[in-house]
Amino acid sequence: MTDYCSLVESETARLAELATGADPAAPVPPCPGWTLADLITHVGSLHRWVLHIVETRRQEPIWPHQVPNGLAEGQRGDPAWLVAGARELVATLRATDPDTPVWAWGGDRRAGWWARRMLFELVIHRCDAELAVGVAPVVAAPIAIDGIEELLDSLPHASWVTKQLAELGAEGATIHLHAGDGEWTLTQGPAGRITWARGHAKGDVAVQAPVSDLLLMLYGRRSPDGLTVHGDRAFLDRWLTAASL
Template identity: 45%
Template structure:
C-alpha cells in the first residue's frame, strides 16, 4: 500500500468522474440501479453531480457548517440525455476548489477530519463506488485500480465510526472479536471489536472471521455491499461477518 497526497486524490477523482461520464454516455437513464435500491441512472447521476457542486462550494468558502444541498441550482439539464456531460463538467470546478486550498485548512466535514483533505479523499471513493454502481446496472465489467481500491478500503474503515445516520454503527462493539480483510495482492486489515468502540489496523493476521479475496477491489466492493462475501473465501465465524455487514451500511 502507498500513502496518497491531497493532489493525488484530486487528480484521481477527476479521472473517476470522467470514467463514469463515459460509462453513462448513450445509456438509458431510466435503467434501475440495483445496488442503490429505488434509484435509476438519472437519479444516481444527479446525486453525484450535485454532490460535486455542493462540496466545491463549501471547499471554496472553507465552510464552517454544511450548506443546504437544496438551496442552490446545480444547473441540471432539462433533458436527462445531457446528464452524463453535466456530470463530467462538474469535475473541473471540484478539482479547482480542492487544489486552491491547503489540505490542512479547517472546514466542516461529517467525518473525523474537519479539514479540506477529507473531501479530496471522500470524493474519490464516492466517485469510484458510484461508477461501479453504473457499470453493474449496465452489465459492464468492473475494474478498480489496486492502489485506489486499497486506499478506499482504509478510507471506509476510517469514516465508518462517523456514519451517524446508520444507528447500527453504534452497535459495533464486542469482546475483542476480529474481522480480518485480506487480499492476495498483499493488502490486509484487521478490525477489532472492543467493549466501547471498534478500531482497525493494517495487518496480515487472520481473525475471528477472515475474508480472503483476490484484490483490494474485491474487498472494497464487499465492504460497500456491492458484492456478496459469499463470492469469496470466508474462514472462521461467518455469522460474525454477516452481523458486521448488517451494521455497516453507508
C-alpha cells in the same frame, strides 16, 4: 502523495462515459429504486455540495439538498453537467491549501479530506454504473487499498453507522481482511465505533479475496459469496449490513 484531484477527474470521465448512450432509466442494482439518471444526479449534486463547502470555507454542517445543483426542474442524469461540476470542484480543491479548515463529517476537518472522500464516492458510484450497464467492476489495487483504509477511518465518524453497529451487541468481535496486496483487522469497539490495524491476525471471521473485491464487499457492492470466508459468516453478513455507508 496521491493526486486525488486527477483521480476524481478520471473517475468522473469514466462515469460520464458509462452514462452517455446508456438508458437513463436503467436500474442500479446496488441502489434499490435508483435509475442511472438518479445516480448521475446524485454524484453531480455531491460535487456542487463539496464545492460550496470548500469555496466558502464552511464551518457548520450543511447537507446536499441545501445547495442548488444548477439543474432545471425535472432535469436529471446529464453527463455533461456531471463533468462540468467535477471540473469546477477539482479547480477549487487544487487552488485551496489542503490544510484549510472546513466542515466535514469525517474526523479530519480540512479541505484535503474532501478530495480523498470524493474520490471514493466516485469510485463506488462508477462501479454502480458499471453494474447498471452489465459491466463487472474492478478497482485498481492501489486505489482499492487506499479506499479500504479511507472507509475504515471514516466509519467511526458516521453516526448513522455507529448506531447500527452498536445494536449488534458485538463489542470485541474481530474481522480480518486478507488480500495479496494487504491485510487488515477490524475490531468492534464500544458505542459501535471500530478500530483497525494493518497486518496479519486471527479474526472471529476472515475474508480472503483480491483487494478490489474486499473494497466492494465493504461497500455492499459485492457479496461474500464466492470469496474465501473462514469463521462466523453470519456475523460477517450482519456486520456488513449494519456498516453500510
